[in-house]
Every structure is written in C-alpha cells, then in structure tokens.
Amino acid sequence: xxxxxxxxxxxxxxxxxxxxxxxxxxxxxxxxxxxxxxxxxxxxxxxxxxxxxxxxxxxxxxxxxxxxxxxxxxxxxxxxxxxxxxxxxxxxxxxxxxxxxxxxxxxxxxxxxxxxxxxxxxxxxxxxxxxxxxxxxxxxxxxxxxxxxxxxxxxxxxxxxxxxxxxxxxxxxxxxxxxxxxxxxxxxxxxxxxxxxxxxxxxxxxxxxxxxxxxxxxxxxxxxxxxxxxxxxxxxxxxxxxxxxxxxxxxxxxxxxxxxxxxxxxxxxxxxxxxxxxxxxxxxxxxxxxxxxxxxxxxxxxxxxxxxxxxxxxxxxxxxxxxxxxxxxxxxxxxxxxxxxxxxxxxxxxxxxxxxxxxxxxxxxxxxxxxxxxxxxxxxxxxxxxxxxxxxxxxxxxxxxxxxxxxxxxxxxxxxxxxxxxxxxxxxx
Amino acid sequence: xxxxxxxxxxxxxxxxxxxxxxxxxxxxxxxxxxxxxxxxxxxxxxxxxxxxxxxxxxxxxxxxxxxxxxxxxxxxxxxxxxxxxxxxxxxxxxxxxxxxxxxxxxxxxxxxxxxxxxxxxxxxxxxxxxxxxxxxxxxxxxxxxxxxxxxxxxxxxxxxxxxxxxxxxxxxxxxxxxxxxxxxxxxxxxxxxxxxxxxxxxxxxxxxxxxxxxxxxxxxxxxxxxxxxxxxxxxxxxxxxxxxxxx
Numbered sequence: 064x065x066x067x068x069x070x071x072x073x074x075x076x077x078x079x080x081x082x083x084x085x086x087x088x089x090x091x092x093x094x095x096x097x098x099x100x101x102x103x104x105x106x107x108x109x110x111x112x113x114x115x116x117x118x119x120x121x122x123x124x125x126x127x128x129x130x131x132x133x134x135x136x137x138x139x140x141x142x143x144x145x146x147x148x149x150x151x152x153x154x155x156x157x158x159x160x161x162x163x164x165x166x167x168x169x170x171x172x173x174x175x176x177x178x179x180x181x182x183x184x185x186x187x188x189x190x191x192x193x194x195x196x197x198x199x200x201x202x203x204x205x206x207x208x209x210x211x212x213x214x215x216x217x218x219x220x221x222x223x224x225x226x227x228x229x230x231x232x233x234x235x236x237x238x239x240x241x242x243x244x245x246x247x248x249x250x251x252x253x254x255x256x257x258x259x260x261x262x263x264x265x266x267x268x269x270x271x272x273x274x275x276x277x278x279x280x281x282x283x284x285x286x287x288x289x290x291x292x293x294x295x296x297x298x299x300x301x302x303x304x305x306x307x308x309x310x311x312x313x314x315x316x317x318x319x320x321x322x323x324x325x326x327x328x329x330x331x332x333x334x335x336x337x338x339x340x341x342x343x344x345x346x347x348x349x350x351x352x353x354x355x356x357x358x359x360x361x362x363x364x365x366x367x368x369x370x371x372x373x374x375x376x377x378x379x380x381x382x383x384x385x386x387x388x389x390x391x392x393x394x395x396x397x398x399x400x401x402x403x404x405x406x407x408x409x410x411x412x413x414x415x416x417x418x419x420x421x422x423x424x425x426x427x428x429x430x431x432x433x434x435x436x437x438x439x440x441x442x443x444x445x446x447x448x449x450x451x452x453x454x455x456x457x458x459x460x461x462x463x464x465x466x467x468x469x470x471x472x473x474x475x476x477x478x479x480x481x482x483x484x485x486x487x488x489x490x491x492x
Numbered sequence: 493x494x495x496x497x498x499x500x501x502x503x504x505x506x507x508x509x510x511x512x513x514x515x516x517x518x519x520x521x522x523x524x525x526x527x528x529x530x531x532x533x534x535x536x537x538x539x540x541x542x543x544x545x546x547x548x549x550x551x552x553x554x555x556x557x558x559x560x561x562x563x564x565x566x567x568x569x570x571x572x573x574x575x576x577x578x579x580x581x582x583x584x585x586x587x588x589x590x591x592x593x594x595x596x597x598x599x600x601x602x603x604x605x606x607x608x609x610x611x612x613x614x615x616x617x618x619x620x621x622x623x624x625x626x627x628x629x630x631x632x633x634x635x636x637x638x639x640x641x642x643x644x645x646x647x648x649x650x651x652x653x654x655x656x657x658x659x660x661x662x663x664x665x666x667x668x669x670x671x672x673x674x675x676x677x678x679x680x681x682x683x684x685x686x687x688x689x690x691x692x693x694x695x696x697x698x699x700x701x702x703x704x705x706x707x708x709x710x711x712x713x714x715x716x717x718x719x720x721x722x723x724x725x726x727x728x729x730x731x732x733x734x735x736x737x738x739x
Contacts, residue, residue, distance in 0.1 A: 131538040219542060238542040267550055269543045288543050321523065321554050325547045378551075379526055384544055 072475035078142040081466040087137025091121040162211035236273040290327030330386035344389040401460025
C-alpha cells in the first residue's frame with residue numbers, strides 16, 4: 064500500500080494510538096492519514112491508511128532584513144496526546160512552530176427558526192411556530208485550524224521538537240539552543256540549553272537532535288555533532304548547560320580517520336517506550352544506550368559498514384552528511400533505520416538477527432511480502448544481491464516511523480510514502 | 493548589506509596552493525582543497541547549515557593538525573596519530589576508488605611537506621585576513637540576549653582548540669545570520685526625510701480632491717455619531733466609495 068505525494072517527504076509521525084499518521088513535506092504541506100477500522104465486510108481493507116486531511120502548514124517566508132528566504136519545509140511533526148475529541152499536532156519549519164487542531168464535523172444543526180437552510184433570514188411573518196433545531200448527520204468534514212504560532216524563538220535552524228509528558232510544555236531545539244514553551248503561550252519561551260560560544264570562531268559543536276523523556280517530565284536528552292548525548296535535568300538548574308549525564312563512546316583508534324567525527328555525529332536520538340534506553344543513529348551505526356551507563360552503548364548495530372571504505376567519496380558528494388532517523392517498535396525489541404538505495408534495516412535486539420528490506424514500487428504491490436535484500440561487498444555474490452558500487456545514493460530513506468503498538472511501519476522514500484504491515488506478527492525475522 | 497562570505501574565488505584558492513608541488517606529496521591536500529571548497533560554499537549562504545559548516549571545519553582542523561605533525565614532528569608515519577586519508581580495510585582498492593594516495597610520507601619528502609604546509613598556512617592566513625576586513629555590524633556587542641527570556645546561568649567556557657585557529661569561522665561572528673540584536677543599529681542613519689514630504693498627502697492630489705473631501709465630511713459625520721453607526725451611514729459610505737471609484 065503506498066501513496067504518492069508530489070513533494071519530498073521530510074518527516075513522518077504516528078500519533079499516540081497509531082490511528083493517525085502525519086507526513087510533512089518540502090512544500091510545507093502536512094498530509095494526515097487515518098487507519099480504516101477493520102471490518103468483517105471488507106477484510107481486504109483492514110487497517111489501511113487513507114488520506115484524512117491535507118493542509119498547508121507553512122509557507123515560504125522572506126526575511127527582508129537578512130535578505131533570505133525561510134524554507135517552508137516541515138522539519139518535524141509531533142502529535143500531542145489526545146485530550147478530547149480533537150487531535151492536535153505541532154509542526155515546524157526552520158524557524159516557526161505551529162500548533163494545529165484537527166476536528167471532525169459529521170453533524171450539522173437543522174431547523175433554525177429565524178434562518179432558512181441557506182442561512183438567509185426568514186420572513187418573520189411566515190414563522191408561525193417554534194421548533195428546536197436538531198443535529199442531522201452530514202458528510203464527514205475534517206477541519207484543521209492553526210491554534211498557536213510560536214514564532215521568533217530561534218535564530219538558527221530548528222531540528223527537533225518534543226512534547227513533554229506533562230502535556231503542557233514542549234521544547235524546540237536548533238543548532239545552538241533549546242527552548243521550552245508552554246503550549247498556550249506564544250509570545251515567550253524559556254531558554255534551557257545554550258551552547259553558543261562567546262566567540263563564534265570557537266564553535267566546534269552543534270545540537271543535532273533532542274527529546275523529552277517519555278515519563279519523567281524533567282528529563283530530556285540532546286545529541287551533538289561530536290557524537291555525544293547529554294541528559295539534562297530541568298530541576299537541577301534553570302539553564303541546563305551542565306548536563307546531568309554525558310554519554311560518549313571513546314573513538315576507536317583502529318578506525319580513526321579524518322572522517323571520524325563526521326561519522327560519529329548523531330543524527331537522531333529516541334528514548335525507548337520504556338524510558339530505560341536511548342537509541343541513536345550516526346552515519347554507519349545505530350546504538351542502544353542504557354541510561355545508567357554513560358561510558359559506552361550497550362548495543363551497536365552496523366547499518367551499512369560496507370560504506371566505511373567509501374567515506375572519501377561520500378564526503379565529496381556530501382552524502383556523509385545525510386541525517387538518518389531511527390525508530391523503536393512498540394515493545395522496544397526491534398529497532399529500525401533507513402539507508403541508501405531505498406533500503407531500510409531492522410535489528411531484533413533479542414535474537415540479534417537483522418534484515419534489509421527495500422521500499423520500492425516493485426516490491427510493494429498490495430499484499431506482497433517484502434523480500435530480504437543483501438548488499439555484497441565482493442566475494443561470493445548471490446542472485447539478487449546488490450553490489451556496493453551499484454547502490455543508488457540518491458535514494459535515501461531518512462525518515463521512518465513505527466506504529467506505537469502494532470507491527471506497522473511508515474517509510475518515506477523521497478516523495479513516496481510506504482506503509483508496511485506485518486500481519487503475522489511473530490515473523491519479526 | 494553584508495558581504496556573504498567568500499571574497500576569494502576558488503581559482504585564487506588554487507593559486508595559493510603550491511605550484512612546484514611534489515607529485516608524491518600528501519594527497520590529504522586534495523581532501524583539504526575539497527574541504528575548503530565546501531567551507532566556502534557553506535559560507536556563501538546567508539544562513540549556512542551550521543552542522544555542515546562545523547563538521548567540515550573540524551575535519552579541516554584535523555587535516556591541518558596531521559600535516560603539521562608530520563612536517564614538524566618526528567617522521568613516524570606509523571605513529572598512532574597518523575591518520576590515513578583512506579580508511580581500512582582495503583587501502584589498495586580504495587586508492588583506485590578515490591584517486592588518493594596514502595598520507596604517510598617517507599622521510600625524504602620532508603622538504604615537500606614543509607613547502608606544502610607553509611602554502612596551506614598562507615592560504616588560511618589570507619582567508620583570515622580577508623575575513624577580518626568583512627564589515628562587522630556590531631563587533632563590540634557582547635553576545636546576545638536572544639529576544640526571549642533566558643535564565644541566568646554560567647556560560648559555557650568555549651573550548652579552545654590547540655591548533656591555530658581556522659580562520660573561516662571568524663566570519664560567523666559577523667554574518668547577519670548570527671546577530672540577534674543590534675539590527676536596529678542598521679537603520680540609525682537612514683534618512684527618512686523623503687517620507688515626510690507633502691507629495692503623499694491626499695489633498696495635494698488633485699484627481700482625488702472630490703473623493704477625499706467627501707470622505708472628510710463623512711469621517712466627520714462618523715466621528716460625531718460613532719455610537720449610532722447604523723445601516724444608513726454605511727449605505728451612504730458605500731455610495732461614496734462606489735461613486736469615487738467612478739472618478
């Protein structure tokens with residue numbers, strides 16, 4: 064099952080129940096998909112995701128003072144936990160975060176006394192009795208309205224937003240600063256991390272991602288371009304420049320190169336659902352960290368180690384700077400991340416088995432089973448293997464998301480969205 | 493407004509590199525050149541991708557350190573600090589792949605090293621010099637406050653790099669992107685007198701005389717009767733506007 068959007072998808076996010084899936088694209092649009100309820104009448108439509116709503120979240124803006132255009136590309140979307148019939152989400156581009164409210168209207172009042180069906184005032188002489196307006200069903204209408212606009216909070220480019228478990232605050236992080244906002248207050252925010260040096264020429268490190276702890280509303284983590292993670296406690300001090308914990312793995316001396324730092328730069332960090340672990344993605348690996356151990360990750364998985372000998376070319380063509388995301392499954396037993404050639408990888412933490420799958424039109428006819436793929440690096444080559452040199456580096460899977468409870472994954476491959484479902488849920492390779 | 497970074501075109505950069513270059517000289521120099529190009533391209537943007545910029549600059553520093561160590565230090569290509577441009581495990585195939593040779597220098601090339609290093613140093617220092625001449629909007633202003641409430645707290649000590657400071661990053665302090673306040677200063681000396689002239693007052697535009705006088709009388713009527721602006725006044729206004737249109 065796939066759907067095509069006309070623009071490059073830049074973010075994918077399930078809501079907390081998995082009923083809704085939001086995608087943002089380079090054109091500033093957000094498309095929300097809704098899962099069809101399973102019904103016995105149409106067993107083949109069980110659990111399919113269909114377009115629920117599309118809206119323009121951000122428009123390109125021109126900053127006249129700096130003479131530059133602010134891109135409308137949606138960098139991140141985060142859903143708020145649902146508190147009433149409406150759904151709310153935060154979407155952000157490089158500079159401005161917006162809170163959107165998604166509501167359904169499937170009934171409308173009919174039988175007004177003073178107005179007719181078109182809303183025109185009735186001739187009062189024709190009104191001889193009073194009636195009580197009643198709600199009648201109508202075709203479902205999904206309305207999306209902007210409720211808050213959190214502007215002017217960031218000088219640099221926003222790379223992450225994260226809603227706090229308190230459901231009242233959220234944070235937004237740019238290259239050098241992290242701000243804490245109250246969801247109801249748009250004219251001010253609280254700066255909680257600032258790594259900007261006094262002299263910009265001393266700048267050697269930037270913030271690459273950040274996230275609130277899923278349960279402890281005072282804890283958050285942020286990752287850096289040098290590959291370190293800092294866990295901060297907002298109770299400790301107002302400005303969280305001093306981390307509570309610093310997670311950093313020492314450089315492997317046997318693998319040192321000019322590119323060591325670049326490939327160690329963390330592109331994504333995600334807390335596990337349990338809150339006990341963190342998952343990080345750097346250029347060649349995904350790592351699982353235990354919050355209780357700062358010295359090194361407890362697990363490291365090679366995503367595409369065959370690229371290690373190609374770093375020079377990947378540096379030249381800038382691919383080495385690609386920022387891949389990573390995801391946990393609902394039970395924190397499997398982790399997933401994207402790679403090149405429209406491949407994505409899954410690692411089972413329990414069985415230590417991993418698989419490479421491809422998101423492409425050919426492999427995703429409805430109900431088709433995804434076939435595991437293999438990249439060969441010389442030596443024996445099996446049929447259907449792809450050689451490293453024929454990998455397409457323009458086909459990158461940067462954005463992936465996993466349903467919060469079920470084995471359903473959403474994969475963004477450039478401008479195509481793929482949603483894969485594992486019906487036989489024991490088959491986690 | 494501000495200069496946007498590169499003053500020196502790429503061709504001149506190449507010129508800074510040495511002509512009488514030993515063909516067996518450190519190939520890290522080509523990687524160095526690639527990095528310099530990337531850095532300059534990055535700085536060309538008004539709002540450079542900071543992550544990209546920082547990573548490239550740090551990589552350049554590493555290369556510079558490496559080269560200086562090799563030139564100045566003992567000829568110990570096998571020392572742990574020696575970084576190979578091409579990574580393990582299959583250097584030979586990678587050489588073909590990337591067209592680069594291993595970084596390690598035989599002792600006899602020390603002179604070539606020195607020459608290369610000094611040429612690089614001169615490249616960097618010319619960039620430094622160049623950037624120093626870039627107009628700085630508010631050079632003396634101590635950094636921020638950002639527009640929003642910030643908590644007081646100790647500022648982090650900026651990490652000092654041991655290598656000579658890689659100049660290009662100096663530009664960051666003067667790029668408008670990175671200034672938060674002090675933008676008001678830009679406009680202090682703008683002469684706004686042209687906006688005060690009478691040309692723009694409605695009564696001086698003859699063609700609009702009738703319209704404006706009707707509006708004036710209307711506005712007086714409205715001012716006096718604010719509280720009871722009713723349908724008849726609005727209708728009259730509409731008539732006037734539509735009538736004015738016909739002019």
